Amino acid sequence: MSIKRFVVGSFDDEAVLFPAVKKVRVAGYKIHDVYTPMPIHGLDTAMGLRDTSIHTAGFLYGITGTTTALSGISYTLIYDWPLNFGGKPHFALPAWIPITFELTVLFASVGMVLTFCYLCQMAPFVRKHHFSLRSTDDLFVMVIECTPKTNVADLEAFMKTTGASDVHVQDAETGWWLGTYSRNIPSVDNAKTILV
Amino acid sequence: MTLKERFEIPSGFRMWSMGLMGAGVLSLIVGYFMYGRGDEAQQIRFWAALLQNSVYFLLVVNAAMFFFTAVTLAMGGFQMAFRRVTEAISACVPVIGGITFVILMVLVLRHKTYIYEWLDKELVAKDPILNGKKGFLNPTFFIIWTTLTIGLWTVLGYKMRSLSREIDDHPLSSIEEGKKYIFKNTVWSAIYIVWFALTVASTVPWLWLMSTAPHWFSTMYSWYTFASTFVAGIALITLFVIYLKNKGYLEYVNKEHLHDLGKFQFAFSVFWTYLWFSQFMLIWYANIPEETTYFRPRFEGAYTGLFYLNLCINFLAPLLIYMTRSAKRNYTILTFMSVALLLGHWVDFYQMIFGTLVPDHVPMNLFDVGIAAGFVGLIIYQTGNVLARFPLLAKNHPFFKESIIHYT
Numbered sequence: 001m002s003i004k005r006f007v008v009g010s011f012d013d014e015a016v017l018f019p020a021v022k023k024v025r026v027a028g029y030k031i032h033d034v035y036t037p038m039p040i041h042g043l044d045t046a047m048g049l050r051d052t053s054i055h056t057a058g059f060l061y062g063i064t065g066t067t068t069a070l071s072g073i074s075y076t077l078i079y080d081w082p083l084n085f086g087g088k089p090h091f092a093l094p095a096w097i098p099i100t101f102e103l104t105v106l107f108a109s110v111g112m113v114l115t116f117c118y119l120c121q122m123a124p125f126v127r128k129h130h131f132s133l134r135s136t137d138d139l140f141v142m143v144i145e146c147t148p149k150t151n152v153a154d155l156e157a158f159m160k161t162t163g164a165s166d167v168h169v170q171d172a173e174t175g176w177w178l179g180t181y182s183r184n185i186p187s188v189d190n191a192k193t194i195l196v
Numbered sequence: 197m198t199l200k201e202r203f204e205i206p207s208g209f210r211m212w213s214m215g216l217m218g219a220g221v222l223s224l225i226v227g228y229f230m231y232g233r234g235d236e237a238q239q240i241r242f243w244a245a246l247l248q249n250s251v252y253f254l255l256v257v258n259a260a261m262f263f264f265t266a267v268t269l270a271m272g273g274f275q276m277a278f279r280r281v282t283e284a285i286s287a288c289v290p291v292i293g294g295i296t297f298v299i300l301m302v303l304v305l306r307h308k309t310y311i312y313e314w315l316d317k318e319l320v321a322k323d324p325i326l327n328g329k330k331g332f333l334n335p336t337f338f339i340i341w342t343t344l345t346i347g348l349w350t351v352l353g354y355k356m357r358s359l360s361r362e363i364d365d366h367p368l369s370s371i372e373e374g375k376k377y378i379f380k381n382t383v384w385s386a387i388y389i390v391w392f393a394l395t396v397a398s399t400v401p402w403l404w405l406m407s408t409a410p411h412w413f414s415t416m417y418s419w420y421t422f423a424s425t426f427v428a429g430i431a432l433i434t435l436f437v438i439y440l441k442n443k444g445y446l447e448y449v450n451k452e453h454l455h456d457l458g459k460f461q462f463a464f465s466v467f468w469t470y471l472w473f474s475q476f477m478l479i480w481y482a483n484i485p486e487e488t489t490y491f492r493p494r495f496e497g498a499y500t501g502l503f504y505l506n507l508c509i510n511f512l513a514p515l516l517i518y519m520t521r522s523a524k525r526n527y528t529i530l531t532f533m534s535v536a537l538l539l540g541h542w543v544d545f546y547q548m549i550f551g552t553l554v555p556d557h558v559p560m561n562l563f564d565v566g567i568a569a570g571f572v573g574l575i576i577y578q579t580g581n582v583l584a585r586f587p588l589l590a591k592n593h594p595f596f597k598e599s600i601i602h603y604t
Contacts, residue, residue, distance in 0.1 A: 042603045051521060055520070055521070059519065086483065088481075094473075095477070095481060097473060097477065
């Protein structure tokens with residue numbers, strides 16, 4: 001939840017974007033994120049992102065579902081209200097497998113979707129800053145985070161040399177907020193003076 | 197980078213394949229004198245082992261054929277980096293198909309055989325169930341259909357392989373030509389897939405395997421057999437790809453391709469379990485005596501151990517071990533699991549056939565292992581020879597570049 005300064009470079013083509021990402025990383029700048037209109041294979045590797053751990057979460061949700069199903073059914077059909085279904089044993093495991101499977105899948109999928117939304121900070125009424133709306137249409141947008149030591153003018157010039165079609169500076173709120181989008185964001189310099 | 201375009205068979209490779217084949221032939225001879233000339237029980241034991249091993253290994257190498265035709269139909273480019281390996285494995289179909297054909301013909305034509313009950317005309321006439329199945333379960337249809345099956349697999353496999361090799365020395369000159377070439381591949385793949393659906397995915401497991409218990413039937417059986425052999429087939433492809441990688445060949449194959457093969461193994465192991473369970477659960481739940489006879493020796497008889505072992509190797513192990521991404525990209529885990537799955541589905545076929553024919557005890561001994569070793573040796577020998585005869589890289593294929601830059 002802080003306001004930071006970003007250098008935003010827009011690229012027309014992913015073939016230019018890949019070498020640019022590599023050059024920026026070699027130069028030692030910190031890539032905040034790259035926004036693209038469609039998923040691009042290999043971009044996460046090029047950006048040096050670690051593997052997601054959402055599958056670990058999925059596994060945990062899955063076994064929670066399995067446990068819920070098995071304990072729920074066995075409680076009702078063995079202890080609470082045992083019934084005789086066609087002479088089958090009360091502990092009729094094969095008959096429970098379909099429901100166990102369904103609950104495993106349900107828990108895993110719903111849990112993973114919610115976790116994904118949480119990680120991406122997406123929810124109803126939650127707002128986030130968009131660096132470029134055209135990144136949902138036709139532009140590949142690379143956003144570089146500036147530190148107090150970053151020479152912004154140098155960085156802008158460097159971005160131009162990597163093939164960006166447009167480079168500009170934005171001050172943006174990094175977190176999310178509730179309400180409408182029309183929140184007045186002060187610039188980093190003003191924010192500093194306010195803090196001081 | 198200089199590419200190694202030809203596989204040179206190492207002496208150890210040849211020695212191992214020869215040794216395994218020798219063990220197979222030795223087991224066959226010893227088995228013939230031990231069981232093949234004995235009474236009814238011993239005859240069944242002898243022929244059932246041959247039936248199980250030949251059909252299993254035939255369907256496994258045929259799965260390699262199915263793999264590359266299905267991927268071709270789906271316009272999948274990722275297979276091109278190791279396409280020649282699947283092709284070489286599919287070149288085992290004529291050889292093992294020939295052996296299987298001979299065994300099946302002996303089973304059907306021999307005067308006294310105990311594997312297929314429905315060959316006994318007097319019994320069929322008295323038995324209303326067998327009489328009702330007479331149109332399908334009769335020697336004439338069996339012979340014609342088996343000949344057609346193995347024959348067309350051989351012909352279509354040969355066609356697909358020669359289509360792939362014909363552009364090795366004659367690169368495609370234009371995009372138009374490339375499109376034509378892809379279309380031709382698609383057409384022949386489609387013909388093969390249709391024939392595959394009519395054989396492996398439906399009739400052939402009924403005829404060759406399920407008819408050992410002619411009173412019993414399951415509509416899941418063919419798909420179940422297919423899923424079993426497809427997992428094993430992918431495991432075999434993985435093993436050969438890893439072997440060649442370790443020897444320094446297939447430079448363009450990387451972890452991405454192996455990851456995909458691992459995903460195939462994982463996915464189809466779960467698919468196999470789905471079919472296994474669908475077959476089991478319906479029969480268990482309905483509890484109709486004609487149907488439960490199949491599971492009697494397996495579920496609570498001599499085969500209980502193999503029944504649960506089968507589930508552990510073929511379902512629990514791949515589910516838990518292959519679940520993470522890093523496991524599917526690890527050569528050691530892939531190799532271990534591929535061997536385990538090949539063995540696991542061999543055990544699956546074992547209980548499918550022996551559970552019916554020898555229900556009261558498990559007769560597994562060195563004879564079965566020896567026959568299996570013979571087939572393994574044959575696959576290694578034939579695949580190695582075909583790999584060595586043709587270039588390892590399908591470098592002129594239009595999808596070759598797509599395969600090199602493949603990313604999962």
